[in-house]
Amino acid sequence: MKAPAISFARLAAFVAVAEAGTFTAAAERLNTTKSAVSQAVAVLERELGTQLLQRSTRRLAITEAGEAFLSDCRQLLAGAEAAMERARTGHAQPSGTLRLTSPQGSAGMVASWIATYSKRYPAMRVDYVPTDRKLDLIAEHFDLAIRVGPMADSGLRAVVLEELGLWTVAAASYLARHGTPRRPAELAGHEWIALSLLPAPWSIDFERGGRKVHVKLRGSISAASTDAVLQLVSQGAGISFFPSTADLRAEVEAGRLVRLFPGWASGRMFLYAAYPGNIAPPAKTRAFINLAKEAVRSAGSQGAAGV
Structure with a gap:
């Protein structure tokens, strides 16, 4: 019997439900209907022959099989996104929305970077959340965090901007x-x-x-x-x-x-940029990291000149 073709839409639906916690929230995240998300997950479970989610009138919980499958799904989706990004690289400007966070104390610095980023990439939208609460980038759907401190974030990639x-x-x-x-x-x-x-x-x-x-x-x-x-x-x-x-x-x-x-x-601590995933970040994220590096280098050289 021929195995069903991989449906990235169904994988994305499952990941969205697992991360959002409800079918309604997942549907809002995917810009679709609750019934479409529920049906996609149900079809995926039939294809796999295993239950990924425990459903009840009060709560939704991921099963042990679902937890194991979730990690693989994230890698597959990230790989697909990276492949598409590589195909676009070189002829497309960053576009869409960059969700970004940083500590309150660095809000002025990051805001100046955002101003430059918006001028350089006018098609981009930026959703910036300055907060001293350490957000879960994956669960709260952030593309990038500018952080100060030791680099000990499990599951995140980090780029040092300054020691x-x-x-x-x-x-x-x-x-x-x-x-x-x-x-x-x-x-x-x-x-x-x-x-x-x-x-x-x-x-x-x-x-x-x-x-x-x-x-x-x-x-x-x-x-x-x-x-x-x-x-x-x-x-x-x-x-x-x-x-x-x-x-x-x-x-x-x-x-x-x-x-x-x-x-x-x-x-010592580090000023660094952290992003989720185990692969190269998408163009919008990579562009902001490169801009931040430029800004830090420029500030450093100006400071050295003034000594």
Whole structure:
């Protein structure tokens, strides 16, 4: 008996239901009807001879067989999309909608990249969500995330845009009132503004010439937003540390913030672009990553010229 031909539409319907959680949400995602999605999944189950989804009046759950098949489906669909993208490469401009996210603290930088991207690719639409919540790019249907931190995202590909040191900074107004700490250990006697998103927001490690110092911090304010912590520090509410992005370097160079302990290292992070899948990203995503690389290189060269 001849095996049925592969239907990418039915595979896409199954993946959409598994990720969206309901037939209605999957239909909205695929711009079709609920009955069409339900029928596509039912036909796929008959072709496979196995049940992929458990259906009830209250909930929809993926079966063990469905979980195993879901991973294969994603790879097949990604491969098909990549093949089509390769066929289009060289004669088509990026088009469609780029769904993009980044931390709140980098919103100004990313917004400037989006402005350039829109001028360069006028056919593109951009849906930008700045948030300090770490979104699930696959489940929430994002094409790309600009992130700052260690690169430990399972299931995502990442492109490093810049390697960043961590700078401890304070406003001049705070230092005028409370004095300037000269050694890392003196931070224990100062007001620390903690970023509660970090695994250890109330401690920090420093290193210089092989010597390591672990400092336990104290303070009355914590916030789950890098942008909020930076605003608090800028207003003189306390001391904190941040990745040395171009925006932070500009604040220090302008004298609005003071960098403490420049001879000490306190870890490194990365400014990076992350995207779902195990293959090359589509043209719209690749174009934005390339533009971001250009912008970071340009900012770096301008900063070097000004030193």
